[in-house]
Amino acid sequence: MxxxxxxxxxxxxxxxxxxxxxxxxxxxxxxxxxxxxxxxxxxxxxxxxxxxxxxxxxxxxxxxxxxxxxxxxxxTYGKVGSILLFSKSKIEELDGRSIALTSSSATSVVLLKVILKEFIGINPHYETMTPDYDEMLSSHDACLLIGEDAIKGGWRQEKDIYVYDLGELWYENTNLPxxxxxxxxxxxxxxxxxxxxxxxxxxxxxxxxxxxxxxxxxxxxxxxxxxxxxxxxxxxxxxxxxxxxxxxxxxxxxxxxxxxxxHSFIQSLPEFTFFNYSLQGI
Missing domain, CATH: 3.40.190.10 (Periplasmic binding protein-like II)
Structure with missing residues (x-):
């Protein structure tokens, strides 16, 4: 095969x-x-x-x-530039508010939930949606986008929207990549x-x-x-x-x-196994 x-x-x-x-x-x-x-x-x-x-x-x-x-x-060690939370209010004011989550990525969704619950201490409501900046923010207080969707959302530079980089928030709170x-x-x-x-x-x-x-x-x-x-x-x-x-x-x-x-976002801790290769010089 x-x-x-x-x-x-x-x-x-x-x-x-x-x-x-x-x-x-x-x-x-x-x-x-x-x-x-x-x-x-x-x-x-x-x-x-x-x-x-x-x-x-x-x-x-x-x-x-x-x-x-x-x-x-x-x-990344800090900002990633393509995993962004766009919010109509400051991040600490999102407790109990609604956040639209991209359907394109699991890591970023869980990262956002961990940051908000563990580091910011808030519990918003979430809804998973097809990534669309305008559609998401038309019915929610904030939205999470990744990849080119996030990059192009950032290019808009809208004055009334707060933009948070999840890589930066993670590094500020853990000092880890x-x-x-x-x-x-x-x-x-x-x-x-x-x-x-x-x-x-x-x-x-x-x-x-x-x-x-x-x-x-x-x-x-x-x-x-x-x-x-x-x-x-x-x-x-x-x-x-x-x-x-x-x-x-x-x-x-x-x-x-x-x-x-x-925070019960994963059922067990993973094991790390690396591919064993025989060729040298890698």
Whole structure:
């Protein structure tokens, strides 16, 4: 059975995929399948996708099925720029108010709930909706958006809307990085396709390094064609994201899961298993 590779349809994970030799990989019979995070999470759990940059929360829910690619993630030490709460009032005034949640991501939704309950000490009402800035705020006091939806919402710069960056709020309260997505592989796929997975790990690691080395210049040229905006914005955005998965990242993830478990957002604490590879120099 060929390897199915999930590819998140957001720019934040692009450095891990930008320089992949997709034609070479596809010649093995593998397929790249673009998905929004929530759908990728579901299809990975069902076994329809073997490898993908899934949300950290989705990994936590099914960690027994997955192994992590080492030193690859989508994380920040502070602002992320693409996971934003837009509110008609100050955040501490949202107790008992209504917040519309994006249907596109589990990690960000739980992160918001943890921040509001653990750090701000409030309990709003939530409703999950298809991400649409105007529709969400027309019937709610605040809304959570991620990815390009959040970025374009931020570009509006509306004077009567408060904008809160969840990465910044997390770091201010924990002094730890927040990891939003991890590169996970299903354990049953490792048994079938270990050599190809090793090749993908090497190429993703090299892609991360190459995009960082040239300041994301070539990649940003591509992003400008597909998403618009200004080069300076995208340069600042990508420079703010960290693509490693160090011991400190794992410490931050464990803190996130501990708080999610404390407030009953997850049923058990996950186990962390890494993909064992034989090739050297990674």
């Amino acid at each position: 060929a390897l199915n590779i999930g590819e998140i349809k957001y720019t934040n994970i692009l450095p891990l995929f930008f320089y992949l030799n997709k034609k070479e990989i596809e010649r093995t019979g593998a397929q790249f399948i673009p998905q929004v995070p929530a759908e990728l999470n579901r299809r990975m759990a069902r076994g329809e996708i073997d490898l993908g940059g899934i949300s950290s929360f989705a990994f936590g829910e099914n960690s027994h099925q997955y192994s992590l690619f080492p030193n690859l993630s989508v994380s 927040m990891t939003y997505a991890v590169m996970a592989v299903r354990n049953d796929a490792i048994k079938r396709e270990a050599p190809l997975l090793e090749k993908l790990l090497i190429q993703m690691t090299e892609s991360k390094g190459r995009t960082e080395a040239d300041g994301y210049h070539d990649m940003i040229e591509d992003v400008l064609c597909t998403h618009g905006g200004e080069s300076a914005f995208w340069s600042h955005y990508f420079q703010g994201i960290n693509y490693d998965l160090s011991e400190n990242h794992i410490k931050g993830l464990k803190r996130y899961f501990e708080l999610a478990y404390k």
